[in-house]
Amino acid sequence: MFSKFALARAFTSLSSRDPRKDPRSVQLGLFRHRGVPCRLFTVLAVESSADDTCAAVVTSSRQILSNVVIKQHDLHEDFGGIHPTVAIEGHQRNMPIAVQRALHESCMSIQRIDGIAFTRGPGIGGCLSVGSNAAKTLAAALGKPLVGVHHMQAHALTPLLTSPPEERPQFPFLTLLVSGGHTLLVLARSHSSFRILANTVDESVGRTYDKVARMLKMPWGARGPAAALEEFCRQDIDDRSIPEIRPFSVPMPRQLAFSFSGLHSAVERHIFRSEAPLTEAHQHAIGRAFQDGAARQLSEKLVQCHSILRDEGIDVRHVVVSGGVASNLYLRARLRDALNDYSPDCRISLIYPPIELCTDNAAMIGWASMHRFLTGDYDDYSVELRSKWSIETISGDPGHLLDQL
Known part of the structure; x- marks a missing residue:
């Protein structure tokens, strides 16, 4: 696991220019900065705030290595809307599949993941708990840092991941x-x-x-x-x-x-x-x-x-x-x-x-967590869900490195 100081130094070099990637960068998690191989920070993220079960792998160089979304429309159409119990059961079935697919499609093993992110809130409490439990269990078992993300913050920051620099x-x-x-x-x-x-x-x-x-x-x-x-x-x-x-x-x-x-x-x-x-x-x-x-x-x-x-x-x-x-x-x-x-x-x-990426997805959760991982601002494995959570009450900006992402 990286120290917060090493991560901050690595991130400063990451964000100083758009790096030229090694052809094997997706497989190795490496890129070249001024000719020197440097380590990317890679996040496995999960999202289950409503009726989509999502998992993704995202890197600090704005690569979406995988983005899996398993929808439940067929389960809820007869109810005329999201049925919480049905949604929870669907997430429980689908979350292991989504995580497995995300790792497979990214060509990453779980050991090479640097951090685990999940949607902490807001959302349907029981649905949030499925993603939270999966993320906490993985992070605790593997000794990985954990970050819980505000769902609407992730939506707001998605263009910082997907837009070209000039836009x-x-x-x-x-x-x-x-x-x-x-x-x-x-x-x-x-x-x-x-x-x-x-x-x-x-x-x-x-x-x-x-x-x-x-x-x-x-x-x-x-x-x-x-x-x-x-x-x-x-x-x-x-x-x-x-x-x-x-x-x-x-x-x-x-x-x-x-x-x-x-x-x-x-x-x-x-x-x-x-x-x-x-x-x-x-x-x-x-x-x-x-x-x-x-x-x-x-x-x-x-x-x-x-x-x-x-x-x-x-x-x-x-x-x-x-x-x-x-x-x-x-x-x-x-x-x-x-x-x-x-x-x-x-x-x-x-x-x-x-x-x-407008609808619910885990790629946006992974990206919204990145600035906290890179500044060493992690959550405890016991962090609680917040099914009702104002976007104004997200913790304050931990440092100037945030605006370099």
Whole structure:
């Protein structure tokens, strides 16, 4: 195991330039810095906060050596949402398989892993416990350091792993976190310092997407109800007999807060008032009106938030959008249009993780843990879960090395 001082020195050399990798670097865990072979720090990470069982191997040079995601959509579709007991049982079956696959696909043995990371919270308590127990047991048995990660922090930092250097967001940046459990606008000041600017007062946008998809009887498919609804709305269905649906209003105008329960209720009332069973064209019209309402609210609050930060003298040039709903291509286009209209003369960069890393995954957990491993800031093997955990209460920045990642 490395000392914290050796790790810090190694990391300083790691981050001073983009190294030229030896052809065998993936197998050996080595790269060359100024002609001298140097050791990478390699993390095995697990994630089980909701209904995806995930394991990944990530290195300090931004390599994702493996990224395994085992979904449970087929187990939960009949329940209309995540059933906690079923999800826990699914994680218990799948976690050993996910870890084994992650190690195999990375060509790494467990002995060559330097640290173990896991999602400590927030999430469904019983689901979190499966990943936590797996990570703690592996770390304790092998004598490896352990780090528990905040789930939404990991979503926010993913573009620091995946974006090329010229597109990488610079602190401070604004991040819109949109998922099945959260809708947050957050100012990211460093890897571990966050300020919540807007939260949802009721349900998250991802949960509302799921509910509307179920009301419109969308089949879940391989990606879940929200993705099925988006795909359905992209289809070209023309039926002029369907009356135009008036745009749904944006709640709490000029307030930095989200609310999606009203949008959900408006869709429900519209369906209830329909005298005949919905035709495909009517489903399509309702789905598009819902997507428009959700995108308008997210866009308006994002622009409002950026304007407030500008008035405070905080120069934000990058906006990161992450979480499962960030994979929605319609939302991406609407956010881009909104920022272009708001700041036509000074382009604000809008940055997303790759679509496959928007939804829950362990690669983001491994990367979010890296700065703590490299500064020797580990958790005890007895560290407790935090199923409810504000991103503002993550421990303070342990040092200047964080901003070199």
